[in-house]
Structure formats: C-alpha cells, structure tokens
Amino acid sequence: MNSSQDTPEDAFMKNFIVVGLGVSITYINVIFVFAFFKRSVFYTDPRYILYIHLVINDIIMLFLTVSLYVLSYAIHFMNSTVCSFLLLFASTTSGNSPLNLAGMAIERYTAICKPLHHTQLCSVNRTYILTGLIWLLNVLPSLADIFILLVNEPICIFSKSIICYMKNVYGSNQHFIRSICVTALYSLCVWMTLVFTYVKVLQAANAATSDQVSARKAQKTILLHGLQLFLCLLTYVTPHIDYFFLILFPKYRTVFMYLNFILSNILPRLLSSLIYGVRNPNLFRYTSPVFAVAPVLHTLLMLEKGSVCRGKTDKVNSFYIDFNPSTIIYSH
Secondary structure: HHHHOOOOHHHHHHHHHHHHHHHHHHHHHHHHHHHHHHHHHOOHHHHHHHHHHHHHHHHHHHHHHHHHHHHHOOOOOHHHHHHHHHHHHHHHHHHHHHHHHHHHHHHHHHHHOOOOHHHHHOHHHHHHHHHHHHHHHHHHHHHHHHHHHHHHOOOHHHHHOOOOOHHHHHHOOHHHHHHHHHHHHHHHHHHHHHHHHHHHHHHHHHHHHHOHHHHHHHHHHHHHHHHHHHHHHHHHHHHHHHHHHHOOOOHHHHHHHHHHHHHHHHHHHHHHHHHHHHHHHHHHHHHHHHHHHHHHHHHHHHHHHHHHHHHHHHHHHHHHHHOOOOOOOOOO
16 A cells, blocks of 8 residues: 555544544454453354354454555565565465355355255364364465465565555466466355355245244344355455556545455445344354344344244244354455
C-alpha cells in the first residue's frame, strides 16, 4: 500500500477504520473462543472444532494484516527478513480459510445427508488431522515463495530494508506462476466442494419438509452463504483486480487497494462471526451475556427458531441453519 499518495487526514481515517474494525471483529471472535474452551461439550463436536479453528485463524490473520497495513503508513521500509516472516504467516493463515471452509461444508453434508456414517467419518481425531493438513497445504506454497526468492536474489537481500508488500517482495514471474497455479487449484477444489454440498443439503432440506415458511427460510440462508462466497471469490482475485484497475486508473491507486482490502480481508470476518456464531443457538447461549445487544439478538434468534423449526422438520432445519461456513481470504 503506497501511503505517500494519501493526505494526512485520509491516512488517519483509513487507519482508524481498519484498526477499529479489526479490534471489534477480534473482540467478537475472542468471545466465541472463550465460550468454546469453557464448555467441554464443544470439544467432541467436529463442527465446533472446525469453526473455532477458523475463528482462531481469523484472529491471527486479522492481527497480521491490520498490523502490516498500519506499518505501511507508520514506517515505509522494513527489514526484509522480518517482512518475509510476517508475509509467511499472513499468507498461510489467509490460505487456511478456504480449505477450512471446504472441511466445514463436507462435515455438514455428512451430518445431514449421511447421518449414519457421520460419527465414523467425522471423528474428533480426524478433525484434528484435517486442521493439521490444512496448515501443511498452505505453509508449503508460502515457503516456496521464500525459496524462489533465494534462487533469484542474492542472500544479502534479507539484510536490506524494503517496502513490506506481497507484490513488492514476491514480484517475479516465478512467484506469479506459482500464485496462479495454487490459487486456481485450491479455489477450484473449494468451489466444487461448496456447490456440491450446498445442492445436496438444499435437496435434503426440501425433501424433508412440506412447510413453505421453512423452505423460504432455507433459501434466505443460502443467499447469505452466497454473499459469503462472493466475498470469498473477491479474496482470490483481489491482487488481479488491483493490477487491472491500477493500469486504468493510476490516480486512484490507494482508493482501489483500500476498498479491496476492506472487502476481502475485513468484512468476511465480520459476516463469519455474525452469521455462524450469533445464529448458532449453542454458541449464542454462552456468549449472549457478553454482548450489549444480547436481549435483542436473543429475541430475534428465538423468533427465527420458532418460524423454522416446526414439527418433524426441526432436526433437518436446525442442521441446515447451522451450515454457515466462513469466508475465504487469500493474499497471494
């Protein structure tokens, strides 16, 4: 982010909004983390394990990305070794989200469409193995970026001071090809998984209910997920959107980069907490006393639950409403 094009007033407002949103979203996420570790019932449910892994990953990612954003204004140059480690963790946590999203989608698909095999396929041990595999699959591309840098540049590059920005540090053609290949492969797998599981879950919900109100509620939930997925897509293509608009409108470079940063890195984390955490009755039950708006949210939740879960459709719809995977960011 080239802060030299911003006036002091614009720079202050941008940093104030970014830091304010980051702190607010982190506060909400920390509440859910405390609720998870205080209740042993969550430890044995793969759905909540995957969700809290996503929340913790979001906390780390928000801290790193917001810190890098503020540092781009506070200090224009940073030691390349420190910058490389920060980008390593930032890109790894960014890449964890899409794969975690796919895992949550598969878990919900198994619970709803294959309930007899859910306990066996989605055990706690396998869930922890999956989270470890997610980290491994995303740290390897990040380490590949450092390896490519070592091949193309002399070792003294790590003693220099540079502008700490992904495209500035990893801007070679090899980095670009690596980014395109990994992004295309991961995004294709995630989107195919999400579309398949969404269609199957929606078919199961419609087949199990004759209540039109419940069906409409399910459709609205799918639309919310669609909004999340749209933001996920933005995070995959944000670097290319930046490049495209910077060529056409170089005068508004910082404006486009700022809006893309908010849409792809900050906003999805807010929707993740509100859509999944607040709407989930079990999580909300242990976190509602902390929120100042808890009575209002509790009333809305009860009204929603009463309008959706009726008669024989209660089990299917409660499973379906909880199918709220979070959004994706990917900073490569």
